[in-house]
Amino acid sequence: MKFNSVGQIALVVAVCAYLLSVYFMASPVWMGFTINALIVAVIAQSWNITGGFGGMSSFGHAALYGTGAYASAILQVQYGVNPWLAFAIGIVAGAAMGGFIGALAFRYGLKGSYFALVTLAFAEVLRICASSFDITGGGSGLQLKLEPGIANLQFPDRTVVYTLLLVVVALVMLVTYMIKKSRFGAYLVAVRENEDAARALGIDTYKIKVQAMVISGAFGGLAGALYLQLWLFIDSTVVYGSAVSIEALIGPIIGGAGTVWGPLIGTLGLHLLGEGAKHLLPNAPGLNFVLYAIVLICAVRFLPRGLMGLAALIGTLKTRKDEDHA
Amino acid sequence: MLKLSGIKAGYGSMSVLQGLDLHVDKGEIVALLGSNGVGKTTLNNVISGFIRPTAGTVTFKGDVLNNRKPSEIVAMGVAHVPEGRKIFPNLSISENLKLGAFRRASSNISQNFDRVCTIFPRLKERLSQLAGTLSGGEQQMLAIGRGMMSEPELLILDEPSLGLSPIMVEEMFDLITKINADGVSVLLVEQNVMQSLGVAQRAYVIEQGRFVMQGEAATLLADPQLRQAYLGM
Numbered sequence: 306m307k308f309n310s311v312g313q314i315a316l317v318v319a320v321c322a323y324l325l326s327v328y329f330m331a332s333p334v335w336m337g338f339t340i341n342a343l344i345v346a347v348i349a350q351s352w353n354i355t356g357g358f359g360g361m362s363s364f365g366h367a368a369l370y371g372t373g374a375y376a377s378a379i380l381q382v383q384y385g386v387n388p389w390l391a392f393a394i395g396i397v398a399g400a401a402m403g404g405f406i407g408a409l410a411f412r413y414g415l416k417g418s419y420f421a422l423v424t425l426a427f428a429e430v431l432r433i434c435a436s437s438f439d440i441t442g443g444g445s446g447l448q449l450k451l452e453p454g455i456a457n458l459q460f461p462d463r464t465v466v467y468t469l470l471l472v473v474v475a476l477v478m479l480v481t482y483m484i485k486k487s488r489f490g491a492y493l494v495a496v497r498e499n500e501d502a503a504r505a506l507g508i509d510t511y512k513i514k515v516q517a518m519v520i521s522g523a524f525g526g527l528a529g530a531l532y533l534q535l536w537l538f539i540d541s542t543v544v545y546g547s548a549v550s551i552e553a554l555i556g557p558i559i560g561g562a563g564t565v566w567g568p569l570i571g572t573l574g575l576h577l578l579g580e581g582a583k584h585l586l587p588n589a590p591g592l593n594f595v596l597y598a599i600v601l602i603c604a605v606r607f608l609p610r611g612l613m614g615l616a617a618l619i620g621t622l623k624t625r626k627d628e629d630h631a
Numbered sequence: 632m633l634k635l636s637g638i639k640a641g642y643g644s645m646s647v648l649q650g651l652d653l654h655v656d657k658g659e660i661v662a663l664l665g666s667n668g669v670g671k672t673t674l675n676n677v678i679s680g681f682i683r684p685t686a687g688t689v690t691f692k693g694d695v696l697n698n699r700k701p702s703e704i705v706a707m708g709v710a711h712v713p714e715g716r717k718i719f720p721n722l723s724i725s726e727n728l729k730l731g732a733f734r735r736a737s738s739n740i741s742q743n744f745d746r747v748c749t750i751f752p753r754l755k756e757r758l759s760q761l762a763g764t765l766s767g768g769e770q771q772m773l774a775i776g777r778g779m780m781s782e783p784e785l786l787i788l789d790e791p792s793l794g795l796s797p798i799m800v801e802e803m804f805d806l807i808t809k810i811n812a813d814g815v816s817v818l819l820v821e822q823n824v825m826q827s828l829g830v831a832q833r834a835y836v837i838e839q840g841r842f843v844m845q846g847e848a849a850t851l852l853a854d855p856q857l858r859q860a861y862l863g864m
Contacts, residue, residue, distance in 0.1 A: 491726075491733065492730075494719075494722065498721055499717050499719050499720075502717035502732075504702075505713045505780065506730060506733070507701060
């Protein structure tokens, strides 16, 4: 991976150092908190594919997350399907939901705030449906049976869970990196930068956008299915609620939308901030969301390219990229 | 090479093009002249596949384009440089150019890249610069250069001189001649009648969705009616 500046390298090294240091911290609180943040980092990366690279800002990524979680939970609880298989189907279900929303929204040329509103509407409709039907457990949600063991994809040991999540996050980032470097990634950026020009160059923008939604949906479904395996319980608010959608978009925006590391960096930073606030002011639950909002406003105003963009300004390295053609 | 016959098209219930016949032969520069709002851009969009004609056929080297997607039309060798310099402002110049090559000719990117750099030395000097920081004329060159990256046989230029300084307009028309000399046929959509007739072999004059004059550029340039209407002479 190529970085443009000393600042970005420092930022990435700091994040990796933190993730490693969690193994050696005496208090289990850190690991528990970081585990949550890593799951959010996956849904954040999901948002980053469409919102960051493709410029399609969704306000309803909970639709993908919840679909992955519910698909896996319904199969396991109602039909006794093997957890590994259910987990895989959860990812596929997320991808299918992404493709469905994308195909419908882009078919009618929805962009910008209209696209954001439609995705929000999808998430809300799904949330209400999930709390209304028997198959989804209605208002009481779905609970997986506690059966620890690798065969059931349940790991009681936090350190094992943490390690597995690190591997998953690394894989998701690797896929994102490959997308970024691929022809498909370039098409996606072209769509973000100027869709009319992209069309004039012969890019089938509808297809590209739907494909991006499918990939994003797979990541989102993965995040939801991971959440289910970790907590063994979901209900409609937890996985389809707008808090999920907000967490999905705020991390990449703070960290740097359209970068491979941005979503992870932004999510970890925000969660550290939120956690710190909880300890400082234990009597103000929900304060972390107030802080998120303040940070988001500041980031949009002062850091349009996120923390990665800020770090890029520190110690810029000369790239050799442009000399290739000289 | 490109042939339109009986093309009608419009937006919703409003019809813009009232049955047009046009052809561009291999190696030609053909100018399509007319003032604002007469259907020049609509005709362009029909050829590029953004708008479906309601009647008539568009063929390119014998293949009917009517129901093709824009992406397929580009792949067939028709590059469209849209009006208003639609570049990618936050990408570098070399990135802008490379995006032009993805649909077609992706195997000879570096060869086409060199070719574009030779035609547009101004771009070559600024390859790593963000496209949004270029001047208007340079952005227009970039848009044309990006179109050239797909190795087109026909290049459609929609008002390349729009909003450029007089000196830059001169340079732009020189470049169009240079591109044509390189073996690319050009359909030049313009309001700048004098300059366009200077570089084109043939021209069509469009008014209210109909061609009111057509023929050799030299003949049109001498036509008193045209001089009266467009040059105020």
